[in-house]
Amino acid sequence: MTLAGPSTTLSPQEIRVVLLVDDEPQALKWFVRLYGDEFVVLTAGGVDEALAVLRERGNEVAVLLTDYRMPQQDGVRLLATVSREYEHISRLLMSAYADKDVALAAVNQGRVEQILEKPLDEAVTRQALRDASAASRRRLRDQVLLRRRDENLRETLGFLAHEVRTPLATVGGYLHALRDRQQAPACGSAELACLALRRPGEVRTMLDAALRRTDYAQSLVTSFVRTARDAYHADEAASELASDLVKSVRDGYPFEADEAGWLSCDLAQDFTLPGQRDLLYLVLCTLVKNALLALHAAPPPLPAIRIVLDTEAGEPVMRVADNGPGIAPEVLARLTREPVTTRAEQGGHGMGLVFCRRVMQSLGGDIEVLSPPGGGVHICLYFKFREEEKHHEVSR
Known part of the structure; x- marks a missing residue:
């Protein structure tokens, strides 16, 4: 294997690694001299040598350019192997025997992207290498994006499962309570159900609470399903007003x-x-839930949670504040960076604010958690916008 690099200084994003496979040593040397000014060129004298290079440096290679006629294995078989095992690499074939059968085999077996006829034309070949390098970088970006989307969906699914478990457990508790209160009707009619009330109106209260929690659990599941669907669409999910988001959580x-x-x-x-x-619906629900838990843990005379849409340094901000007991400094410093919970005995896992931070960062923003000395918690959700997205005010 030989290696040649560009004579000019290129950034990592500009470096294009080409693996040339040809059984003619003179052709390898000529290619390195001619194209080494723009590309990092790796060379191999045959299929086995090329596969060895790929096993060692396949993640760096953007373009594979191979001859068709070679001893032992032909270039099409090499291209077929690369298409299966190195999906990001652009595959080019060169041949002096560019007849119909070679072209069909190259397309059908090797999924070749372009066939270059020998002897190579310098201008055509250079442009083909540029185009193939750009295509490889796009595929790599797409693969990274898909991996991140998969990771985000798995993390969201785990978070959602925990969030849904709580309201469903409450619904189950109410149903068990209603079943325990059921009694045989005094009149003996099988069409009537009698419930023993421990206090007036408790059955209606339990049913109303169960319905609210069922609706909330359904809203969380619906949010996840939409997120999972939109994650694999090329376009972003349709934007909505921040006020609509707040109202949907409030209601x-x-x-x-x-x-x-x-x-x-x-x-x-x-x-x-x-x-x-x-x-963002999951994020805001999480912040409201955390505020309610804090207010119940140490109730102030007049419990309060306030959500404010604001701007800071020209950028939109959503603020969520409560007047609860606040957060200890040693806990505050760790909250959004690692799972921290003070409610482990109640099933808390500490992933809530970590999840919120990851969502905000995925949107190009961030989250800040403040707890003033006098008590209370102030959470700021910072949004960053592209230049074409205009901030606007809407009257209440």
Whole structure:
């Protein structure tokens, strides 16, 4: 194997590694001299040598250019192997015998992207290498994107499973309670169901609470299904107003008793969300849930949660604040970077804010958690927009 690199200094994004496979040593030397000014050139004298190079440096190679006629194995078989095992590599074939059978074999077996006729034309070959390198980089970016989407979906699914388990467990508890209260009707009629009430109206209260939690669990599942569907579309999910997101959480979250009265919203400085509305729904539900838990753990005289749409340094911000007991400094420093929970005995896993941070960063933004000395927690969701996305205000 020989190696030649560009004489000029190129950034990592510009370096294009080409693996040339040819059984003629003089042709290898000529190719390195001619194209080494623009490409990093690796060479191999046959199929076995080429496969050895790929096993060692296949992740670096952008283009494979192989001769057709070679001893032992022909170039098409090499291209077929590369198409299966190194999907990002662009595959080019050169041949002085570019007849119909060679072309068909190259396309059908090796999935070749272009056939170059020998002797190579310098201008045509150079452009073909440039185009093939660019195609390889696009495939690599797409593969990375798909891996990240898969990882995000798996993480979201795990988070969702935990979030759904809590309301479903509550629904199950209510159903068990109703079953335990069932009694045989005094009149002996099989068409009547009698429930023993421990306090007036408790059955209606349990049914209403169960319905709220069922609707909330359904909204979480629906959000995940939309996110999973949109993740594999080329276009981003349709953007929506931040105020619509806040209203959907305000109206859909399964508040208990007078909890809904604790929440107030200032939606005057509205803005358009940068896609991924369904993941942001999970984020905002998580922040509201955490605030409610904090307020129940150490109730202030007048519990309050406030969601405000705002701007900071010209960028849109969503703020979620509560007047609960606050967060200890040693816990605060770790919250969004690693799983931390003070509610392990209640089933807490500490992944909530970590998940929120990853969602915000996937949108090009971030999350900041503050806890002033006087108590309370202030969470800021920062959104970054492309230049064409205009921030706008909408009256309440």
